[in-house]
Amino acid sequence: MASRVADQQQVRGMAVVGAGVKPQKKAVVDGRNRKPLGEIGNQQAVRGIEVKPNRPITRNFRAQLLANAQAAAANENNKKQVCVNVNGGAAVLDELVPVRRAEAPKPVQKKLVIVKPKPKEVIEISPDKEEGLIEKAKPEKKKEGASKKKAAPTLTSVLTARSKAACGLTNKPKEVIVDIDAKDVGNDLAAVEYVEDMYKFYKLVEHENRPHDYMDSQPEINENMRAILMDWLVVVHRKFELSPEAFYLTVNIIDRFLSVKTVPRRDLQLVGISAMLIASKYEEIWPPQVDDFVSLSDNAYSNVQILVMEKMILGKLEWTLTVPTLYVFLVRFIKAAISDEQMENLVYYLAELGMMHYGILMYCPSMIAASAVYAAKCTLNKSPAWCDTLKLHTGFSEEQLIDCSKVLVSLQAKAARNKLQGVYKKYSSSEKSAVALLTPAKLLLPPATASGGSS
Structure with missing residues (x-):
């Protein structure tokens, strides 16, 4: 079938594509000798619209292209028509002669200003030479070009630091906790591997058989x-x-x-x-x-x-004899105190004086043992009287032991004048370092109580 020549019509002054060029007749091509279409990338311009002829231009397709071109031209003319308002008069629409206005200046685009968040401040408390303890604010990351001048401490920070210092909440250097079992690593009888677990168990069950x-x-x-x-x-x-x-x-x-x-x-x-x-x-x-x-x-x-x-x-007693007695805790706490022979004998002396007194039963065995160690260190003026190592192994703070320690020291002060001299004579011998003759700790005695013995 002979190919048809698509006649280009002039639309509103629009130039005819291919004008002045004689159309050439295409040879009749049968189904066997059909040649492929031209390059798909070839484009034909119809009133500014790029058309990719991926198929032959038929009458319907040509009519659609012309309609689209006319619609685009009408939209462009509508945009160019303006309404003119002279001295508050009515706006007149001129359809024949469109009024061209100078293009309005494009609005200046405002640059977006990105505000970076300030770095978080970490407050540290450090001692000051004149004002005591003050807070110093340090940024996590220093900005480039930032001033190196230190911020002056505020009144609130100074007062807060002083309040913490008065309450004992300042950061004190941590004491080194001594490994009291380090010397017994090679001793199988010391049971270093599970001695801590043993005493945790003793602390749990000591109240069951009290x-x-x-x-x-x-x-x-x-x-x-x-x-x-x-x-x-x-x-x-x-x-x-x-x-x-x-x-x-x-x-x-x-x-x-x-x-x-x-x-x-x-x-x-x-x-x-x-x-x-x-x-x-x-x-x-x-x-x-x-x-x-x-x-x-x-x-x-x-x-x-x-x-x-x-x-x-x-x-x-239901044959229950395996119980944590006072002696079990005394051995461990004396070891934690890193005591010498004199202090060891003094701890046993205070503990046995307490056993003679019925009122001591209100305290658990572990507290009596810890109080005996504390009272012995106070009697011998050992400094510090209580440390983190003892607190770790005994489970008691110094404030918790004051009451029981005062009971033991008061019994120590009265031992020399007591009618029952069994414990006093036992620890007055040189074999026990004569610890019964030591002067009791005055800090743990009531003012009216006379000191017993002489140093």
Whole structure:
């Protein structure tokens, strides 16, 4: 089929594309010899509109192009028509002669000013030479070209720093916590790997087997009788040369048994003998025989009575003998205090004086042990009296130990004039560094209390 020549019509003064050029007839092309179209990139301009002839221009397509061109020309003419207002008159629309106005100056684009946020300020408290403690503000990142002049401290910062200093909230240099188990790393008996876990467990279970206030439930026993029994057991313990663990466990068994069983006055010494027999069997390799206790009691009780009382005590205590006694905490806290022989003996002396006193039972064993260490350091004028190492291992602060320490020091001041001299004589010997003769710490004594002993 012969190709048709697309005649370009002149639209409103628009030049005809291809005018003056004779159209050439295209050869008849059958389906087999059809040549491909020209380059797709060729473009024909129809009144400023670029057309990509990706298909032959037909009548319908040509009519659509002309319609689009006419619409574009009409829109352009409408934009050029202006309304003229002369001396407040009416606006006249001139359709024939469009009025061209000078193009309005393009508005000047305002540059966007980006305001960078100020860097955050970190407030630090440091000592000042004249004003005490002041706050210094330091930016996290320094700006380039910023002034190096330091900001003057404000009145609010100065007052805040002084208030913190008065309340003890200033940043003090941290004390170095001493590793008290470093020397025992090679000692398998020290159990360095799990000794801390052991004492955490002791602190948890120490309240489970504590004796409660039982004097009101004992009609025939009073505090003085208990003190006499404890003083006698100190002498018996020294005569048999038993271990300290056995003595502290004996006192624990007696108090726990009296908490659950009413005991007549005549059997109080029998309870003490049987409790020491049980503790010796538990702690000693070669415990004393029952006959030895019978002879020490001047045959006041028979073998059968001692064994019957032993069975009764174990039944009431439900055979619970593995308990954290006062001695368990004393050993650990003395080690944490890094004490010498004199201080070690003084701590044991204060602890045993406390065991003689019934009122000390209101405090838990760990607090009594920590208070004995604190009172001993105050007596020997050790500085500091309490440190972070002791606070870590004992779990008590210095303020928590003041009340119990005052009780122990008051007993120390009265020990020389007390009728019960068992503990005082034991620690007055040179073997125990004669710590019973030391002057008690005056800071922990009431003003009216006289000091006991002489240094």
